[in-house]
Amino acid sequence: MRGGDELSGEEGSAKLVPVLAGMVAAMLAAFAVGIGKYVGAEGARLAAVITIAVIGLLAGAAVRCDRLRRGREREQGNIEIAARLDRLDADAAIPLALSREVQPQDALARIDAVSDEVRRLREVAEGVYGLEALFDVGGRLVWISPSIHRITGRTPAECLAAPDAIAFLVHESDRNYCLRTARKVAEGGPPANFEMRLMRADGRICWVACHWRRLGDDSTHPAGLRMSAEDIQARKETEYKLLETVTELRRAQALRERYLARSNDERQRLSALLNVIRLGILFMDRDHRVLYYNRAMLDIWGFEPDENLIGMRDVVLQSRVAPLIEQPEAYFEHIAGVLQMHGVSETHEIGLCDGRIVTDVSTVVESAEGQRWIGRVWIYEDVTEERKIARKMVELAERDPLTNLFNRRRFHEELNRLLAEATRHQVRVGLIAIDLDGFKPINDEFGHQAGDAVLVGLSRAVAGVIRRNEMFFRLGGDEFGVLVPDAEERDLCELARRILEVIETQRFEFEGRSMNLTASLGIALFPQHADNPEQLIAIADQAMYCSKNRGRNRWTLARSEAHESDRMASSESDEPICRGD
Numbered sequence: 088m089r090g091g092d093e094l095s096g097e098e099g100s101a102k103l104v105p106v107l108a109g110m111v112a113a114m115l116a117a118f119a120v121g122i123g124k125y126v127g128a129e130g131a132r133l134a135a136v137i138t139i140a141v142i143g144l145l146a147g148a149a150v151r152c153d154r155l156r157r158g159r160e161r162e163q164g165n166i167e168i169a170a171r172l173d174r175l176d177a178d179a180a181i182p183l184a185l186s187r188e189v190q191p192q193d194a195l196a197r198i199d200a201v202s203d204e205v206r207r208l209r210e211v212a213e214g215v216y217g218l219e220a221l222f223d224v225g226g227r228l229v230w231i232s233p234s235i236h237r238i239t240g241r242t243p244a245e246c247l248a249a250p251d252a253i254a255f256l257v258h259e260s261d262r263n264y265c266l267r268t269a270r271k272v273a274e275g276g277p278p279a280n281f282e283m284r285l286m287r288a289d290g291r292i293c294w295v296a297c298h299w300r301r302l303g304d305d306s307t308h309p310a311g312l313r314m315s316a317e318d319i320q321a322r323k324e325t326e327y328k329l330l331e332t333v334t335e336l337r338r339a340q341a342l343r344e345r346y347l348a349r350s351n352d353e354r355q356r357l358s359a360l361l362n363v364i365r366l367g368i369l370f371m372d373r374d375h376r377v378l379y380y381n382r383a384m385l386d387i388w389g390f391e392p393d394e395n396l397i398g399m400r401d402v403v404l405q406s407r408v409a410p411l412i413e414q415p416e417a418y419f420e421h422i423a424g425v426l427q428m429h430g431v432s433e434t435h436e437i438g439l440c441d442g443r444i445v446t447d448v449s450t451v452v453e454s455a456e457g458q459r460w461i462g463r464v465w466i467y468e469d470v471t472e473e474r475k476i477a478r479k480m481v482e483l484a485e486r487d488p489l490t491n492l493f494n495r496r497r498f499h500e501e502l503n504r505l506l507a508e509a510t511r512h513q514v515r516v517g518l519i520a521i522d523l524d525g526f527k528p529i530n531d532e533f534g535h536q537a538g539d540a541v542l543v544g545l546s547r548a549v550a551g552v553i554r555r556n557e558m559f560f561r562l563g564g565d566e567f568g569v570l571v572p573d574a575e576e577r578d579l580c581e582l583a584r585r586i587l588e589v590i591e592t593q594r595f596e597f598e599g600r601s602m603n604l605t606a607s608l609g610i611a612l613f614p615q616h617a618d619n620p621e622q623l624i625a626i627a628d629q630a631m632y633c634s635k636n637r638g639r640n641r642w643t644l645a646r647s648e649a650h651e652s653d654r655m656a657s658s659e660s661d662e663p664i665c666r667g668d
Contacts, residue, residue: 218295218316220252221302224273226266228252229311238295238318240288258284258292272299273312282319294323367467370452375401378462387445387467413438425449426463436470443471487561489539490546498560498568502620505572506613516613517574519583520627521549523565523590524605524639533597541595541604548593552585568627574612576644583608583642591640605640607631616645 219232249255261283268279278300284292295316303310367384377396409415425432431450451460485497530538560568595602609630617623630643
């Protein structure tokens with residue numbers, strides 16, 4: 088304050104100099120007038136000149152003193168302005184580009200530079216794309232950037248006029264957290280970064296990422312709070328879409344895992360089912376490689392239970408099974424033909440070297456869309472036992488259970504078939520009817536077991552003289568029949584002779600007694616003696632009864648005209664020709 092008092096004294100002295108100079112000038116002027124009255128004109132002129140000179144000197148001194156005073160005042164003002172500008176630079180921490188070129192004493196230039204910088208800063212602040220806002224320590228909004236209108240649709244004036252800007256702008260779900268965080272930062276806490284929702288004028292929300300920090304270096308008494316925010320609504324929408332996508336993907340993955348688990352369970356159940364069935368299943372893909380097979384398939388084709396066929400080519404598989412097949416070339420030709428088909432193949436029988444019979448059937452497997460095929464499935468079945476059972480059933484249905492000869496049912500089937508073929512090929516069919524002589528007394532005296540033994544023995548003996556193309560039948564009781572395709576009379580008569588001889592030579596022992604039997608035979612030819620099955624049977628029976636009536640143990644050939652073989656006597660009668668003893 089002492090420097091200030093000295094400055095005030097100097098200023099007072101400087102102000103008295105012009106006043107004193109004026110008083111001295113007035114006194115000199117009065118002195119010059121007085122000399123002019125007493126000295127005369129010359130003296131008056133001299134006194135006036137001296138007075139004017141003194142007045143000029145006094146005026147110059149007064150002017151210089153005033154200039155010195157003004158210079159000191161200006162210098163002191165420049166010092167004070169420079170100090171204030173320095174404090175402004177330190178407080179705002181704004182580098183002034185023009186201040187480097189201007190001397191500290193040039194206050195006006197520095198003031199202009201600061202004004203330019205402030206104007207630029209205002210333009211930058213008002214043109215910033217993100218949101219900027221300043222709050223005092225009480226949380227009252229003191230400034231907000233115009234970008235608030237782009238983000239929320241509200242003007243800065245509306246925000247500044249609101250009693251509580253945070254309650255006015257921030258969504259209620261984020262409002263309390265925003266207030267607590269801003270209070271912590273104002274009380275000396277570290278800067279805070281978080282995301283919050285702002286309320287738009289149209290009622291929608293807008294997400295922003297905000298950063299709160301204190302203003303000023305005084306931690307005890309901060310100048311206020313600054314909030315910087317960035318519009319992240321597009322990012323949030325993208326995040327929501329990504330979240331929805333991720334949620335859908337997770338849901339799809341969960342469904343896929345669920346369906347996969349169910350599919351695996353179904354596959355396990357199906358695999359267990361396919362492994363216990365007797366059908367062999369083989370699935371080949373489009374590249375003719377094995378994709379699946381069950382246990383029965385390995386068993387049928389003689390593979391080891393732990394054999395791995397997955398990925399094996401069909402040609403390799405065929406080479407593995409070729410030694411097991413009786414006719415491998417024919418079977419592989421069958422496979423090549425099936426591969427050219429698209430539908431279900433016909434059932435094909437495969438004879439194996441070990442006597443087994445295997446059937447296969449195949450079809451193309453379509454895709455789920457039905458637009459393409461994904462492979463081919465082969466199903467194999469070992470039908471050996473079924474074929475045996477079928478043959479057994481046929482035998483039971485067509486053969487006599489006692490003698491194992493064809494029965495009456497098969498006799499009629501073969502008779503109809505042979506007559507039909509004879510008609511087509513213009514050939515003859517011979518029928519020999521056989522009836523045993525003396526069978527009933529053996530059966531009555533020694534029992535049915537003895538009779539059965541006789542029937543079995545005679546059947547085996549007669550079957551020994553029957554040729555391969557001839558068929559021997561038991562028609563019931565002690566009645567038998569022989570069908571001879573493409574027959575001639577001489578061949579039939581020779582066959583009848585052999586039958587009689589073999590029956591006559593058979594001996595049977597019952598209760599110590601030796602027994603033998605004879606037979607009576609009747610011969611008929613189609614179409615010579617009859618043109619249908621029933622008539623042929625009737626004529627053969629008639630010839631057979633003729634043999635019985637004429638003494639038994641003989642054969643008779645039915646005739647419509649006199650004819651003799653070299654073992655037959657001539658006859659002019661239409662009666663059948665009988666063999667004599």
